[in-house]
Amino acid sequence: xxxxxxxxxxxxxxxxxxxxxxxxxxxxxxxxxxxxxxxxxxxxxxxxxxxxxxxxxxxxxxxxxxxxxxxxxxxxxxxxxxxxxxxxxxxxxxxxxxxxxxxxxxxxxxxxxxxxxxxxxxxxxxxxxxxxxxxxxxxxxxxxxxxxxxxxxxxxxxxxxxxxxxxxxxxxxxxxxxxxxxxxxxxxxxxxxxxxxxxxxxxxxxxxxxxxxxxxxxxxxxxxxxxxxxxxxxxxxxxxxxxxxxxxxxxxxxxxxxxxxxxxxxxxxxxxxxxxxxxxxxxxxxxxxxxxxxxxxxxxxxxxxxxxxxxxxxxxxxxxxxxxxxxxxxxxxxxxxxxxxxxxxxxxxxxxxxxxxxxxxxxxxxxxxxxxxxxxxxxxxxxxxxxxxxxxxxxxxxxxxxxxxxxxxxxxxxxxxxxxxxxxxxxxxxxxxxxxxxxxxxxxxxxxxxxxxxxxxxxxxxxxxxxxxxxxxxxxxxxxxxxxxxxxxxxxxxxxxxxxxxxxxxxxxxxxxxxxxxxxxxxxxxxxxxxxxxxxxxxxxxxxxxxxxxxxxxxxxxxxxxxxxxxxxxxxxxx
Numbered sequence: 001x002x003x004x005x006x007x008x009x010x011x012x013x014x015x016x017x018x019x020x021x022x023x024x025x026x027x028x029x030x031x032x033x034x035x036x037x038x039x040x041x042x043x044x045x046x047x048x049x050x051x052x053x054x055x056x057x058x059x060x061x062x063x064x065x066x067x068x069x070x071x072x073x074x075x076x077x078x079x080x081x082x083x084x085x086x087x088x089x090x091x092x093x094x095x096x097x098x099x100x101x102x103x104x105x106x107x108x109x110x111x112x113x114x115x116x117x118x119x120x121x122x123x124x125x126x127x128x129x130x131x132x133x134x135x136x137x138x139x140x141x142x143x144x145x146x147x148x149x150x151x152x153x154x155x156x157x158x159x160x161x162x163x164x165x166x167x168x169x170x171x172x173x174x175x176x177x178x179x180x181x182x183x184x185x186x187x188x189x190x191x192x193x194x195x196x197x198x199x200x201x202x203x204x205x206x207x208x209x210x211x212x213x214x215x216x217x218x219x220x221x222x223x224x225x226x227x228x229x230x231x232x233x234x235x236x237x238x239x240x241x242x243x244x245x246x247x248x249x250x251x252x253x254x255x256x257x258x259x260x261x262x263x264x265x266x267x268x269x270x271x272x273x274x275x276x277x278x279x280x281x282x283x284x285x286x287x288x289x290x291x292x293x294x295x296x297x298x299x300x301x302x303x304x305x306x307x308x309x310x311x312x313x314x315x316x317x318x319x320x321x322x323x324x325x326x327x328x329x330x331x332x333x334x335x336x337x338x339x340x341x342x343x344x345x346x347x348x349x350x351x352x353x354x355x356x357x358x359x360x361x362x363x364x365x366x367x368x369x370x371x372x373x374x375x376x377x378x379x380x381x382x383x384x385x386x387x388x389x390x391x392x393x394x395x396x397x398x399x400x401x402x403x404x405x406x407x408x409x410x411x412x413x414x415x416x417x418x419x420x421x422x423x424x425x426x427x428x429x430x431x432x433x434x435x436x437x438x439x440x441x442x443x444x445x446x447x448x449x450x451x452x453x454x455x456x457x458x459x460x461x462x463x464x465x466x467x468x469x470x471x472x473x474x475x476x477x478x479x480x481x482x483x484x485x486x487x488x489x490x491x492x493x494x495x496x497x498x499x500x501x502x503x504x505x506x507x508x509x510x511x512x513x514x515x516x517x518x519x520x521x522x523x524x525x526x527x528x529x530x531x532x533x534x535x536x537x538x539x540x541x542x543x544x545x546x547x548x549x550x551x552x553x554x555x556x557x558x559x560x561x562x563x564x565x566x567x568x569x570x571x572x573x574x575x
Contacts, residue, residue, distance in 0.1 A: 072386025318379025
């Protein structure tokens with residue numbers, strides 16, 4: 001198939017199984033791999049060639065099938081239950097609440113089928129279908145995004161509606177119901193919202209900068225004024241303002257640091273390099289940038305899809321050879337069914353959550369309209385993978401953030417050779433092309449080749465190619481062998497300004513996340529507090545709190561307190 005090596009089936013073996021389900025035979029694995037390597041696999045199962053399945057038939061004709069989408073990750077399962085007198089089978093999306101402990105399989109062949117859950121010198125038999133117990137039906141009736149089963153060892157993932165703000169609902173109404181709706185939205189955005197969130201703080205003369213985090217040092221700036229600006233976090237030593245380009249520890253949040261600057265402060269040796277980026281105008285030079293750094297030795301990174309986005313069908317952008325109208329989506333399907341995307345962090349992870357931030361473009365914007373990349377590989381729809389389950393193909397040439405089964409975190413431009421990692425991937429999300437990537441000769445982070453190309457880089461913006469708007473990005477930086485994940489909120493910026501900023505902060509690789517509004521660039525921390533039964537969010541920018549929901553008790557944070565229509569990343573404190 002185009003863009004993927006045809007030798008993948010030969011170079012990849014079935015992953016070592018963590019579950020009790022028997023691995024596929026070599027013959028079955030070869031068949032599943034051949035199905036995956038076609039241009040349009042056609043189903044969520046065909047997209048996951050390393051899946052393993054087990055079927056048990058009871059003496060009364062009840063047939064139960066358990067499918068692990070990726071046994072090496074041991075998290076997502078599909079349960080298929082067919083009663084002897086049923087007109088059609090029922091499907092359920094199950095999630096293992098502790099993949100490191102619980103091993104899932106089926107038992108009871110020829111008798112009464114059951115799910116066998118083993119781990120920690122403990123074992124439980126569970127049969128939650130109607131023939132033995134109404135537990136599955138009751139879990140579905142709760143309406144909860146995650147409903148516990150089998151004494152909490154499994155969750156049933158239920159279909160729910162994701163929350164959305166009025167602005168996003170209006171934008172989607174225009175796009176879906178008004179002729180030229182997308183142009184109208186871009187016109188409104190360019191006329192009324194351009195620089196709407198611009199911040200250009202005053203400088204404070206002779207103020208105490210507070211404590212600087214020595215491990216991260218300072219950004220490469222030409223000057224280091226103390227700024228009358230700060231994120232929505234409580235910082236150690238920043239009572240009198242923040243010194244531009246310096247790092248400050250976030251109170252009650254070990255391993256998390258924050259910084260602020262403006263692109264116009266970047267040193268001339270970076271800012272004035274010719275041929276790498278476009279020139280930054282006066283507005284962008286004076287626009288505040290807020291950054292957060294995570295010491296990844298203390299955190300695990302995860303990723304979850306929203307109830308609606310990024311979605312699975314075609315983007316409206318590709319045309320001609322970049323789009324095949326004979327199939328419902330670039331991978332041959334437009335729905336993840338029977339899998340369920342519910343836009344919320346698993347309750348099993350709530351006690352460790354440290355931060356969340358929104359993901360990348362929705363599907364309609366996550367493909368190329370112009371340039372060479374619009375004309376092949378189906379227009380390069382951005383790929384994504386959750387809990388070891390490939391939901392949309394990862395394409396070579398796209399900026400990718402990923403996590404392996406051993407917790408290894410990386411950010412890179414995907415290549416065909418990296419497809420060998422597919423059976424080991426736990427999470428992955430693609431979003432366009434690199435803002436910063438390593439120079440092949442020096443290893444120094446330099447702007448990507450398409451940073452200056454509006455259409456070629458698919459950077460979006462207003463309808464007349466005005467690139468400056470509110471944006472967010474992330475980067476990977478290594479300091480003395482220690483990895484840091486940086487998330488940056490640009491109150492108004494172009495890709496060139498983003499690239500120069502990430503250069504100044506010594507990033508090795510950087511990519512765009514989302515843009516245009518604070519709901520799309522949402523980022524929140526959850527500091528360690530004594531009150532264990534309530535999670536309070538501290539937002540990178542105060543306006544982001546408007547996306548949370550209010551209750552009698554207080555604000556309920558997005559992504560961790562209710563289902564959302566957008567995809568998001570989350571960071572967990574390591575156990």
